[in-house]
Amino acid sequence: MPSLKSHFVSFVLRHSRKKAFSSPQNLRRWIAAARKTEDHHPPASLYQRFNIEAHMVDGFPVYEIAPRAGERKRILYLHGGAYVFEITPYHWHLIADMADRLGYAVTVPIYPIAPEHDFHAMFGMVGEVYRRMLDETEPDDIIFMGDSAGGNMAVVLTMMAAEKGLALPSRHVLISPGLDMSLANPEVFEAEGKDPWLGIAGGLEAIRMYSAGIDRTDWHISPLYGNLSVLPKTLLLTGSRDMLSPDNLIFAKKARAAGVEIDVIYEEGMFHVWPLIDMPESRRARQRMAAFLSSEKAADQGKSEAVSWSVKASSSDPFKTGLASM
Template structure:
């Protein structure tokens, strides 16, 4: 059963009608205009006091480097791709989660503010992230890095893997996918019956966001909807899903297809959990953070 704090969060999302930003095409477009005016969230003053935060420009976009004040011998360098349906910028919830992850794990995390739709499209965004990944590998003098992503960022992490494979570049060492958006078409038969249980997402707005992002590639392209890609050869991955999330049906289907393709996949299903629950300030989120930290530590020792 979800924790009391999780239940209160769900009630809050319903009262504040959080779902309305995806309730129609017009609502989605209105929301995009609003967040373009406010811009992306920035690391908080508390983060800047506690972490070593540096900003650089890679592939023409800002990339934040979050590192412990005191480096650890076991620290890895990870690339994190934030969610937001490919149209919305990074939020304070992402920064709070990343702050906790750096402090708890001792790892360094690079966070690019990658180009968003409709100003950008999938081809440009994936190409940008490929360049960022390669430049980070060169800076760290590593052949490959671990990659994490939530929601659309999880889908982008998978598109990154596909693009790297197409170019003959070494794939990431590990993937951590937090409720990844693996099919922008939102066509799973179970989605319609799950809409009323999801306090955050609505398929109609998400489909439009996916269409805007797809551009000339179209929504069936595996860089846009990784569920349709060649999953064989993907690196080991940890994937989180929540049963109150309309996207979880596709996430579980993706995990099963990975297993069939011979990928080492570790699924974590949060019963009664909403979209991107591992990054939220709820007890279940803290448990997920511990699982992520342990997974990365195990990968380092493997």
């Protein structure tokens, strides 16, 4: 049963953030308002806990959280925000929690966002970040982690790297990823009404802003239609009140058919990117993410407890949500 905290957060989202996605006009107003207050810097408390350095790639900052002594593994974290909103403290606190639990280095690119920039600028920058990571870190020690739009970017970046013949990351952790922007799945329309966060009208406007005219069925925008066989072992987290869930479940099925080892956490009653928000369900999800990443043994033990998409998909209508400023 969903916690009281999750019900409260859903209520707040439905009466605040969902407005951003209710129309193209509202999304543009929220973007304009966000630009006045957004701050990509890590919260001051993180500097007290970690050694954090920053450098520039293509004119945009990249933050590096140093690893624990002797640890070689490294996470590339790609934040969500519908491609139009900046990283938030919610993202930073999740990143810090993963760094605490695992001791891995974490690379956080503050990539260019729309409407000021588009797909080409975004992937030009994060592609360069990844190439530099490969110069410093063995690909078997690299993990891609992303939420929402960042989950989309993690999958697309891996597919683009495969196309260019680059070494690929060892694992993916995808939190409520956006994997199909085509709206070909009619279940998404039904899910929208139950989603306390995202809406189709505003979402389509965000896609228009960042996609640089690329068709929404192209795998660069909707990686569900790309070559899934190149993807690494994956943990995908999605919830029954997330508008993106119907497409997430299709992605999991197609990925498995393509030979990808993929575990799915399908949390009943949960909304978009719930692991970013402090509540019982997010603490449970973070434990699962850490187990998946810490060792093969821990991941295998966690998998036996996972809720299989094939069991849950028939028992409830999956649907999507999205953090307007995440």
